[in-house]
Amino acid sequence: MTALTVVIVEDDERFRAAFSAMVAQAPDMLLAGTAADLPQGLQLLQGVRPDVLLVDLGLPSGSGIELIRFAHDHLPQTDVMVVTVFGDEPHVMASLEAGATGYLLKDSRAEDLVEQIRALRAGGSPISPVIARQLLLRLAPEPQPTAADDALLSPQERQVLTLSAKGFNFEEIARMLNVSRHTVMTYVKRSYRKLQVHSKTEAIYEARKLGLVRD
Known part of the structure; x- marks a missing residue:
């Protein structure tokens, strides 16, 4: 079986190292590269066509949403998973509209990240429970007055x-x-x-x- 190639764009060195270690230790995954900011991420994606992109939104030189759009427009085979601290509706909706198919908060169980990547690549859409509830409430019909x-x-x-x-x-x-x-x-x-x-x-x-x- 061909290993899943993963690119990580994360400005926080601790998270970047932790995510990289998890991917590197997974027998069915290959860490194809990491980047710490938006320009590095764009440059990396122009040379690598990963199966999965893990991307933070709050990058020091721009928004990770630009990377999501780039992947959606130029790398149709790449699945995008947002891993961020931002759980508010504007960030969630902007990410999904740009092309993300997974959205995890950084307070999610770190050890579950590899399984979430596998689920994403298998056609699923891993989403933190609090985000899923927020989306369901947004789509719920407005109560009709009696x-x-x-x-x-x-x-x-x-x-x-x-x-x-x-x-x-x-x-x-x-x-x-x-x-x-x-x-x-x-x-x-x-x-x-x-x-x-x-x-x-x-x-x-x-x-x-x-x-x-x-x-």
């Missing part, structure tokens, strides 16, 4: 909360609705009481959960 939920807040109260969720302050909302600030505050206080909350942030959160407010 008749009881609709009746919980008046149309005016829902309108004020909707505008608040969009970032408008109470003075701006009063002008937009052509009412006094006192009237707006009355709607706000009623909303707080009905939703059993004590702040605008809590009110918006609860209203979103009930499907009463959408951005």
Whole structure:
């Protein structure tokens, strides 16, 4: 069986050494090269056509997403696995949209990395559980308000909360609705009481959960 060739682009020397050692010790893998920054990574990929690219996102000279795009555009046979500390939605979605097929956080079990590489090459998409949950929540349908939920807040109260969720302050909302600030505050206080909350942030959160407010 031909060994899987792996390239690692990671700026942190400790992680780069640890990942390199794991790959080098795997009997079915061959470490084809390592790089510490974006230019080195691009240069390496122009000379090596690895089966798997392990790439960090926070490189000192640019984003690893550029390497993901390069691999996607020029190395269609290469599978890309992100290994990073960034677990927020913008980084995850940008990586997947660029062409990554695996996404692991650096708090994942290090000893599982080799198995994750094998799974990636076998057609799987290894993703840290916290990232998978985030993606599932993003794709979940928005809750539909029931008749009881609709009746919980008046149309005016829902309108004020909707505008608040969009970032408008109470003075701006009063002008937009052509009412006094006192009237707006009355709607706000009623909303707080009905939703059993004590702040605008809590009110918006609860209203979103009930499907009463959408951005």
